[in-house]
Amino acid sequence: xxxxxxxxxxxxxxxxxxxxxxxxxxxxxxxxxxxxxxxxxxxxxxxxxxxxxxxxxxxxxxxxxxxxxxxxxxxxxxxxxxxxxxxxxxxxxxxxxxxxxxxxxxxxxxxxxxxxxxxxxxxxxxxxxxxxxxxxxxxxxxxxxxxxxxxxxxxxxxxxxxxxxxxxxxxxxxxxxxxxxxxxxxxxxxxxxxxxxxxxxxxxxxxxxxxxxxxxxxxxxxxxxxxxxxxxxxxxxxxxxxxxxxxxxxxxxxxxxxxxxxxxxxxxxxxxxxxxxxxxxxxxxxxxxxxxxxxxxxxxxxxxxxxxxxxxxxxxxxxxxxxxxxxxxxxxxxxxxxxxxxxxxxxxxxxxxxxxxxxxxxxxxxxxxxxxxxxxxxxxx
Numbered sequence: 001x002x003x004x005x006x007x008x009x010x011x012x013x014x015x016x017x018x019x020x021x022x023x024x025x026x027x028x029x030x031x032x033x034x035x036x037x038x039x040x041x042x043x044x045x046x047x048x049x050x051x052x053x054x055x056x057x058x059x060x061x062x063x064x065x066x067x068x069x070x071x072x073x074x075x076x077x078x079x080x081x082x083x084x085x086x087x088x089x090x091x092x093x094x095x096x097x098x099x100x101x102x103x104x105x106x107x108x109x110x111x112x113x114x115x116x117x118x119x120x121x122x123x124x125x126x127x128x129x130x131x132x133x134x135x136x137x138x139x140x141x142x143x144x145x146x147x148x149x150x151x152x153x154x155x156x157x158x159x160x161x162x163x164x165x166x167x168x169x170x171x172x173x174x175x176x177x178x179x180x181x182x183x184x185x186x187x188x189x190x191x192x193x194x195x196x197x198x199x200x201x202x203x204x205x206x207x208x209x210x211x212x213x214x215x216x217x218x219x220x221x222x223x224x225x226x227x228x229x230x231x232x233x234x235x236x237x238x239x240x241x242x243x244x245x246x247x248x249x250x251x252x253x254x255x256x257x258x259x260x261x262x263x264x265x266x267x268x269x270x271x272x273x274x275x276x277x278x279x280x281x282x283x284x285x286x287x288x289x290x291x292x293x294x295x296x297x298x299x300x301x302x303x304x305x306x307x308x309x310x311x312x313x314x315x316x317x318x319x320x321x322x323x324x325x326x327x328x329x330x331x332x333x334x335x336x337x338x339x340x341x342x343x344x345x346x347x348x349x350x351x352x353x354x355x356x357x358x359x360x361x362x363x364x365x366x367x368x369x370x371x372x373x374x375x376x377x378x379x380x381x
C-alpha cells in the first residue's frame with residue numbers, strides 16, 4: 001500500500017531530537033526554529049515530560065469517557081490556574097481542528113443560529129465547519145462550503161458590527177495572531193471593540209489560540225495582551241508537546257448537558273499526563289518569560305539584516321517579511337544551513353516558531369545563517 005500523498009516533503013528523515021535540535025538518519029543536526037508548526041512547546045524529548053508519559057503508559061493509556069478520569073480534573077485545575085481562567089470549564093478533544101469544530105458547535109447550540117463571521121487570511125483547520133471558516137477556497141470542498149461564513153478584513157469593527165446587526169450570526173471566530181495566514185494581528189482597540197459588539201448582539205466570541213496559546217506569545221494566551229475575555233478559547237498544538245491533544249475553555253454562562261459534545265480519544269489518560277507535564281514545565285522553567293526575553297532579543301538582533309521589510313508576530317510566534325518569495329531561501333536554510341523554519345500563505349514571509357526553551361545563542365546562529373543564505377542567493381542570480 002502507498003501513502004496518500006498530500007504533503008510536499010523535504011528530503012530529511014529525523015530519527016531523534018533533544019530540546020531544539022533534531023538529528024536525521026545521517027547524523028546531521030538541525031536547529032529547530034519551527035517546532036513542527038508550533039507544536040513543540042517545552043523542547044523535544046524534555047526529560048520530565050518523557051518520564052511522566054512513560055510512567056502513565058505503564059499504568060493505563062486509555063479508556064473511554066464513560067468512566068472517572070482524575071487526570072482530566074487535575075489538568076483542568078492546573079490549566080485554569082496557569083491561564084487565569086479558573087471559572088471556565090474544560091472540554092478535551094484531540095486536535096486544533098476538533099477544538100474549533102466543538103467551539104463552533106457550542107456557539108450554534110447556544111444562539112440557535114448558524115452564520116459565522118471569520119476574517120481574511122484566517123486558518124481554523126481542515127475539517128467540516130472549521131475549514132469553512134478558513135480563508136482558503138482551495139481546501140474547502142462543496143460540502144464544507146454549505147456553511148454560512150462571512151469573511152471580513154481585520155481591524156474594521158464597523159464592518160463586523162454591520163454583520164452582527166443582521167441578527168443571524170452565531171459567533172465570531174478569530175486568531176489573536178494569525179498563523180498560516182501570515183502573522184497579522186488585530187489591534188487592542190479592535191479586539192476590545194469586538195468583545196463589546198459581540199456582547200451587545202448576543203454573539204459568541206471564539207478565540208482560536210491553537211497556535212498562539214500555551215505561552216507562545218509571552219502570555220499564556222495571546223488575547224490576554226488585549227484585556228479581553230472571550231466566550232470560548234480553543235487550544236491544541238503546544239498543549240501536548242507533540243502528543244495529540246486539544247481542548248476548549250468554555251465560559252460559565254454556557255450550560256453542559258449529557259451528549260452535547262463528545263469524543264472517543266479526547267482527554268485520554270496518556271494525553272492528560274502529557275499536557276499536565278507541559279504545564280508543569282512551562283511554570284517551573286518560566287518559559288513564558290523566556291518567550292518574551294527571546295522576542296526582545298530577536299527584534300533587536302534581526303536589525304542587522306537590511307533585506308527584511310517587516311518583522312511580524314509576538315513572543316515566539318514571529319516572522320520576517322521580504323520583498324520576494326522566500327521558498328528558495330527557506331529551502332537553502334533547511335538543506336544547507338540545517339535550520340528549520342516555516343512558510344505561510346504570505347509567500348514573502350519566513351516564520352519562526354521555536355520551542356519556548358530557545359536561547360539567544362540559537363537566535364544568533366539563525367541570523368548568521370540567514371545573512372549567509374541571502375548573500376549566496378544574491379550572488380547566484
